[in-house]
Amino acid sequence: MKRTLIKGATVLTMTDETPFTGDLLLDGEHIAAIRPNIDADADEVIWAEGMIAMPGLINAHQHTPMSLLRGFSDDLKLMDWLDRKMLPAEARMTPEDIYWGAKLSMAEMIRSGTTAFADMYIHMNEVASAVEETGMRASLTRGLVFVAEDGGRRMKEAVELIDRWNGKADGRITTMLGPHSPYTCQPGPFREVIELALQRDIPIHTHLAETKEEVVRIREKYGQTPTEYLYHLGLFEQTHALLAHSVHLNRRDIRLLQGMRGGVSHNPVSNLKLGCGIAPVPDLIDQGITVGLGTDGAGSATTVDMFATIRAATWLQKLDYGDPTRLPAWQALRMATLESARLLKLDAETGTLEAGKKADLILIDIRKPHLQPVHTIQSLLAYGADGSDVDTTIVNGRILMRGRQLLTINEEELYRQVSRRAKRITDGL
Numbered sequence: 001m002k003r004t005l006i007k008g009a010t011v012l013t014m015t016d017e018t019p020f021t022g023d024l025l026l027d028g029e030h031i032a033a034i035r036p037n038i039d040a041d042a043d044e045v046i047w048a049e050g051m052i053a054m055p056g057l058i059n060a061h062q063h064t065p066m067s068l069l070r071g072f073s074d075d076l077k078l079m080d081w082l083d084r085k086m087l088p089a090e091a092r093m094t095p096e097d098i099y100w101g102a103k104l105s106m107a108e109m110i111r112s113g114t115t116a117f118a119d120m121y122i123h124m125n126e127v128a129s130a131v132e133e134t135g136m137r138a139s140l141t142r143g144l145v146f147v148a149e150d151g152g153r154r155m156k157e158a159v160e161l162i163d164r165w166n167g168k169a170d171g172r173i174t175t176m177l178g179p180h181s182p183y184t185c186q187p188g189p190f191r192e193v194i195e196l197a198l199q200r201d202i203p204i205h206t207h208l209a210e211t212k213e214e215v216v217r218i219r220e221k222y223g224q225t226p227t228e229y230l231y232h233l234g235l236f237e238q239t240h241a242l243l244a245h246s247v248h249l250n251r252r253d254i255r256l257l258q259g260m261r262g263g264v265s266h267n268p269v270s271n272l273k274l275g276c277g278i279a280p281v282p283d284l285i286d287q288g289i290t291v292g293l294g295t296d297g298a299g300s301a302t303t304v305d306m307f308a309t310i311r312a313a314t315w316l317q318k319l320d321y322g323d324p325t326r327l328p329a330w331q332a333l334r335m336a337t338l339e340s341a342r343l344l345k346l347d348a349e350t351g352t353l354e355a356g357k358k359a360d361l362i363l364i365d366i367r368k369p370h371l372q373p374v375h376t377i378q379s380l381l382a383y384g385a386d387g388s389d390v391d392t393t394i395v396n397g398r399i400l401m402r403g404r405q406l407l408t409i410n411e412e413e414l415y416r417q418v419s420r421r422a423k424r425i426t427d428g429l
């Protein structure tokens with residue numbers, strides 16, 4: 001097993017707010033030790049003076065292949081964007097397109113310090129292959145829309161994905177079930193998915209209350225809010241549910257989520273760009289609900305840089321409340337690490353730097369004008385850093401990027417493939 005020694009970093013474990021100067025010893029997939037000074041034999045030594053070592057960021061809501069649709073359709077309302085632009089483009093995507101789109105997202109994520117993500121899309125076998133090759137950690141979900149109308153094909157694919165990939169790629173791949181949303185999944189199929197999730201102990205990944213239009217649609221159809229709809233289907237009783245967005249929740253909705261397993265992925269950049277609204281993040285946290293951070297797909301958010309997401313999350317709450325004490329830097333960083341890990345059920349393995357946990361970590365180069373001088377590390381990370389400040393990305397003890405060179409992805413070939421495929425998919429739409 002390979003041993004890697006990282007020397008002289010400013011270590012922010014994310015277990016508490018106090019950084020220290022020290023070393024990390026990685027033994028195979030795990031962190032073997034973290035302390036001020038480690039003298040040990042290692043196969044590789046990384047000299048990390050001037051760098052912050054912290055847990056890799058965890059993107060709790062992605063649609064990785066949508067990077068092929070980045071910039072294809074902007075400045076539309078969600079339902080128009082989805083129905084008129086995304087769905088027709090997705091109908092043209094081949095499994096190979098999905099593979100290259102997913103890889104493009106993974107290149108961007110590794111480059112900007114993300115080590116794990118939750119993904120929901122179609123042709124997920126190809127996404128899984130890309131995860132296996134790039135070395136990232138992921139929780140994968142076959143998105144389920146209108147399953148009552150396809151003779152069981154999508155449900156079959158969802159189950160096949162779980163059977164084929166759960167626990168694979170050295171345990172880096174886990175799986176979920178993905179009823180897309182209250183407005184695309186009718187009560188019968190949604191209930192079936194919940195039962196299956198319970199039988200097989202698989203978490204559920206879904207979208208909830210993203211727009212006002214969704215709230216109106218669900219009220220017209222079922223006489224309930226989207227949250228009440230999912231509550232009455234039994235989603236929050238026993239399943240671990242990852243709820244993307246949860247922007248339009250009233251007080252009663254928030255009470256219905258109290259005590260749930262799982263929690264909410266807040267996706268501020270996507271919400272801002274689609275004009276969806278501001279999620280009630282402080283109220284959710286006050287009620288003890290886990291809130292992590294995600295980007296959503298690049299088709300809506302344009303960027304999947306989690307540093308941009310952290311910054312947007314804090315600014316949005318400060319603006320919304322007219323109060324700069326809301327969602328401070330430390331809390332936003334915790335959302336992007338440990339809280340997101342909880343949403344993916346990966347908090348025993350990642351989300352903080354601790355001996356015994358998986359070696360998923362990043363080194364951020366702060367020898368740059370916009371990251372000096374250093375008063376408070378968490379302030380620099382949340383308000384000043386960009387993904388491009390990440391120097392090194394390590395997942396499961398394997399170095400995926402070093403000195404900003406990707407080691408598991410051929411970028412030249414990647415850009416050739418995606419530009420050709422993106423043109424074909426969107427031509428004339």
Ligand SMILES: CSC[C@H]1O[C@@H](n2cnc3c(O)ncnc32)[C@H](O)[C@@H]1O
Pocket residue numbers: 063078082086087090120121122142143144145180207210270296297300
């Ligand atoms: C069936 S796979 C997932 C499905 O979700 C669509 N999608 C991407 N972003 C969003 C969003 O913000 N809200 C709702 N649906 C979204 C994507 O285009 C796929 O069709």
Ligand SMILES: [Zn+2]
Pocket residue numbers: 061062063207244296297
């Ligand atoms: Zn989404």
